[in-house]
Amino acid sequence: MGLHRLSVEELQAALRSGECTPAEIYASCRAAADSAQPHIRAFNRFEDGPPPPRGDAGSAPLHGIPYASKENIAVAGRPLTCNSRILANYRPPYDATVTERLRAAGAMLLGQTNMDEFAMGSSTENSATGPTQNPWDLARTPGGSSGGSAAAVAADAVPFALGSDTGGSIRQPAGCCGVVGLKPTYGRVSRWGLVAFASSLDQIGPITRTVRDAALVYRELAGHDPRDSTCLPAPVEDPLAGIEQGPRGLTLGVPRALLKEGLDREVAANLDEVLARLAREGASLIEVDLPMMRYAIATYYILATAEASSNLARYDGVRYGVRAQASDLDEMYRASRTRGFGREVTLRILLGTYVLSAGYYDAYYRKASQVRTLMRREVVAALSRCDAIVLPTSPTPAFKLGERVDDPLQMYLSDVFTVSANLTGIPAIAVPSGLTRAGLPLSLQLMGRPLQESLLLRAARALEQVCGFAALRKARQPLPGEGVPA
Numbered sequence: 001m002g003l004h005r006l007s008v009e010e011l012q013a014a015l016r017s018g019e020c021t022p023a024e025i026y027a028s029c030r031a032a033a034d035s036a037q038p039h040i041r042a043f044n045r046f047e048d049g050p051p052p053p054r055g056d057a058g059s060a061p062l063h064g065i066p067y068a069s070k071e072n073i074a075v076a077g078r079p080l081t082c083n084s085r086i087l088a089n090y091r092p093p094y095d096a097t098v099t100e101r102l103r104a105a106g107a108m109l110l111g112q113t114n115m116d117e118f119a120m121g122s123s124t125e126n127s128a129t130g131p132t133q134n135p136w137d138l139a140r141t142p143g144g145s146s147g148g149s150a151a152a153v154a155a156d157a158v159p160f161a162l163g164s165d166t167g168g169s170i171r172q173p174a175g176c177c178g179v180v181g182l183k184p185t186y187g188r189v190s191r192w193g194l195v196a197f198a199s200s201l202d203q204i205g206p207i208t209r210t211v212r213d214a215a216l217v218y219r220e221l222a223g224h225d226p227r228d229s230t231c232l233p234a235p236v237e238d239p240l241a242g243i244e245q246g247p248r249g250l251t252l253g254v255p256r257a258l259l260k261e262g263l264d265r266e267v268a269a270n271l272d273e274v275l276a277r278l279a280r281e282g283a284s285l286i287e288v289d290l291p292m293m294r295y296a297i298a299t300y301y302i303l304a305t306a307e308a309s310s311n312l313a314r315y316d317g318v319r320y321g322v323r324a325q326a327s328d329l330d331e332m333y334r335a336s337r338t339r340g341f342g343r344e345v346t347l348r349i350l351l352g353t354y355v356l357s358a359g360y361y362d363a364y365y366r367k368a369s370q371v372r373t374l375m376r377r378e379v380v381a382a383l384s385r386c387d388a389i390v391l392p393t394s395p396t397p398a399f400k401l402g403e404r405v406d407d408p409l410q411m412y413l414s415d416v417f418t419v420s421a422n423l424t425g426i427p428a429i430a431v432p433s434g435l436t437r438a439g440l441p442l443s444l445q446l447m448g449r450p451l452q453e454s455l456l457l458r459a460a461r462a463l464e465q466v467c468g469f470a471a472l473r474k475a476r477q478p479l480p481g482e483g484v485p486a
């Protein structure tokens, strides 16, 4: 029946009409995940089977819908390794708020997904257990750090997955894999139970195949949580209510000056083509100037590493982390951390410690915090003139595995368009927008006003409609064994 290929919304309809049961959906997704796994390695592990039935289609909004969860989000009693050696043995005794909410909504966890160690990376190659492959081209990365989640959704193993986004880790892999990824406003979704990377930037969000599904899942994740002091008490409106209003009446801002350098030609051409289509359908386009955005990557790598160096201090082999044998305490700390952390994580802890150290704090950390304030003012001012800002999600389509591992700057530049939404706290979404001549997904990003996810999702739905990606998705070559009926 191919249940694993259906969207959340289609599955809900099939359940309501009695065409299938949650157990059948789960089995279909699990079979698809099993057949994809040897080729793309999106999952770290699978659940033994579906959870006991909870609620019904009428009362629980995601009743009978399977999902995958990035392995930096706590699920009670399950591993929470962040794909790091240092957390190889760690199992949290509690659920993250999002895990709890999805369970209450009737969603069924299928498995946990691969990621760059501690969510630091843009290709999933920093995972201590090896990379994930892109289902569109197995020689390419799925992006990162939520590469496992994006690949699992793109390979039709689950209709949705959770990711976390500190500088682009939901949107950039969604872009590489031809799926939708939403980073909500900072504080919209509780971070309780998310392993902290950079606490002032981290947000959890959904990865889905359609914009409507992103809205459906977002609606369950969002809302106040007293256990996360940064979680906002603002009411969450129903993002589906106005989502079909289309491009007419939308004003979209285009920061042309930022798009002059370093853009892949097909990415640039796709942006122009989609903007022209949106304009034909009645959207107004205006130019916006965001000069501070030039400093986004530099600012991000100061603030994110500073926060990471502090957050990761807890992995010392005593309270958390695999403990190395040593003759004294200092040596034990050193050996545990040296063996436990991979290269990129070590690099970032060193960088972060440096920018916070006496004598450098003012030059780096304080300066970056000031730039961040200016960026926020600038982007909020631009968003008072338009409903959303449009940019490519990433300057290039999915790159080859191995291509950027020895070139950290190139790797960091994958996020040149995504980090500013984290630095400024605004919501942003990646939407598949076309295919390159070689058949790789292209993606555009929309950035919206704080707490106005509904408007952002409406704009994203309009963009999705003019791009018609649902038809292009069929161009993906099936993985070996894929399509064999379960």
Ligand code: GLN
Pocket: 119, 120, 121, 122, 144, 145, 164, 165, 166, 167, 168, 169, 170, 197, 304, 415
């Ligand atoms: N790629 C960026 C980094 O390496 C963003 C990661 C993320 O959003 N978690 O820091």
